[in-house]
Amino acid sequence: MTTTFRALMGACAFGALATASMAETITVATVNNGDMIRMQGLMDEFKAEHPDIDVEWVTLEENVLRQRVTQDVATKGGQFDVMTIGNYEVPIWAKQSWLVPLTDMPEGYDEEDLMPAIADGLRQDGTLYAAPFYGESAMVMYRTDLAEAAGVTIPDAPNWGQIEEAAAAMTDRDNEIYGICLRGKAGWGENMAFISSMANSMGARWFDMDWHPQFDSEAWSETLTDYLDLMNNYGPPGGSGNGFNENLALFQQGKCGMWIDATVAASFVTDPEESTVADSVGFAQFPNKEGMEGTGHWLWSWNLAIPAGTQKEESAKAFVAWATSKEYTQLVAEREGWRAAPPGTRTSLYENQDYLDAAPFAEMTLNAINGVDILNPTVDEVPYIGSQWVGIPEFQGIGTAVGQQFSAALAGQVSAEQALQSAQQLTEREMTRAGYIQ
The missing domain is CATH 3.40.190.10 (Periplasmic binding protein-like II)
Incomplete structure (x- = not known):
């Protein structure tokens, strides 16, 4: 091995170590249901796109999650940088200034594609305060x-x-x-x-x-x-x-x-x-x-929100945008089939014939959500x-x-x-x- 090649290898190794050491870790609190567990299994894709962000998960039973995140957001305790909350909490917490407004999501996020029945419940004075991961009736x-x-x-x-x-x-x-x-x-x-x-x-x-x-x-x-x-x-x-x-x-x-x-x-x-x-x-x-x-x-949606107490807002917003994007839906479909795509949040999903063909429940889900x-x-x-x-x-x-x-x-x-x-x-x-x- 030449001296030059050794030097290059050493420089690459040093660069990789430097990137790893400089990575910012965000803590995500979420519920222990199938869709959220599925997301955790796809984190290699997020890491490939965001090598400077590490994600630490706190996965909790539904009742416990609600207790923990409510206590943390109310006191601005800073335990979590992203939290999974429902459409019940979003308008109440937004009025209390407990959530970071999602006013500058990354280019291409396509907020207009969010289903009105779901997104309207996540806005306060026209501003989105949480991004829907999935919606349901x-x-x-x-x-x-x-x-x-x-x-x-x-x-x-x-x-x-x-x-x-x-x-x-x-x-x-x-x-x-x-x-x-x-x-x-x-x-x-x-x-x-x-x-x-x-x-x-x-x-x-x-x-x-x-x-x-x-x-x-x-x-x-x-x-x-x-x-x-x-x-x-x-x-x-x-x-x-x-x-x-x-x-x-x-x-x-x-x-x-x-x-x-x-x-x-x-x-x-x-x-x-x-x-x-x-x-x-x-x-x-x-x-x-x-x-x-x-x-x-x-009518319910599980949504990703950023508490006002976080010190890692930029990294948290990058994760929220990734996890609730049209591209994430495509990723789930590629890995596990269209039937498994997170439902009830994006209009484009219900205009996708591949999804409609794979999900016999799609039309009834859409009608149920829009009927509330x-x-x-x-x-x-x-x-x-x-x-x-x-x-x-x-x-x-x-x-x-x-x-x-x-x-x-x-x-x-x-x-x-x-x-x-x-x-x-x-x-x-x-x-x-x-x-x-x-």
Whole structure:
């Protein structure tokens, strides 16, 4: 080896070491769901484009994530440089100046391509404060083979009576097949995401126009009673501990006749590498009470936002732009197929014939998202915006406390009447303390 070549090799090695030592590390807090785990598996592509940025992940269960990021952003603690938050938090935190405005995203990001139904909820005074990674509504996912064997038909727009009939027909406890799987784990974004959506579809509302809670209403009594009947008669054992991930696993293992949950789950239940029933999955709209119209009562997006306390804003913004770009969607499609592309955020995805051909759930997902009106989530007028959530800061605490009461009712620890009475009392107390009720 010549002296010159040794010198060149040494210089290259020194340069590589220098680049590595100069790399800035950002910490990303995210939820432990399939799409976010998938992103972590693609970090080699990000690193190739951004060799000067290292990414450290903090991956948490949904309820824990919400607690950690809320505490950190409120105190400007600086633990995280990028955080995964929902469309519930974004407008509230933006008003508090807790988030960095995304006003100068890299050239080619194409903010105009973001779906209005999702992006409008992430803007404050016209400025984007979080970039959507995926968006969702909710729908019925069901086993077509079990429905056929049971002699039931699930219409495209079912009512709750038809859902109950189908659940009864498909339940086979001797073979550990449960007619329906629903969220039971306590949390404002866990069981209350489903139960609030069900309540909207039944004509219930969280508050009247004077901010008085409505858990003493007939509509809420009907909602909780029907939910408990479905789960106790046709659901899996231990349902009070099941959230999104647990029900996803049950459905993929072939143990659920129906699962009513987020539309984002569709790509996972139809993945032949993960789901034993991938070839036997049908889809229907989120149910409504018979005679009550509506196509969607659930609107959610998981978004990447930058807390105002970060000292690494430029690197954080580069990561957010990469992870929520059209190019990232293309990367997922190249690696895992178009079916796996993050849904519900970009108009161009639903104009892509390759995606439409690969994702039999695409049209229903799009219709469900566009069918939600967060200004009018139920039949009666309300003083809040929302869907499966209520857009006030106090909802995190109240929603989780109410969710604990309803989860206890599912576990048989209290009756439906007791759970509703407790929900009414604790919510009225907190709303009075916060000044909503005079």
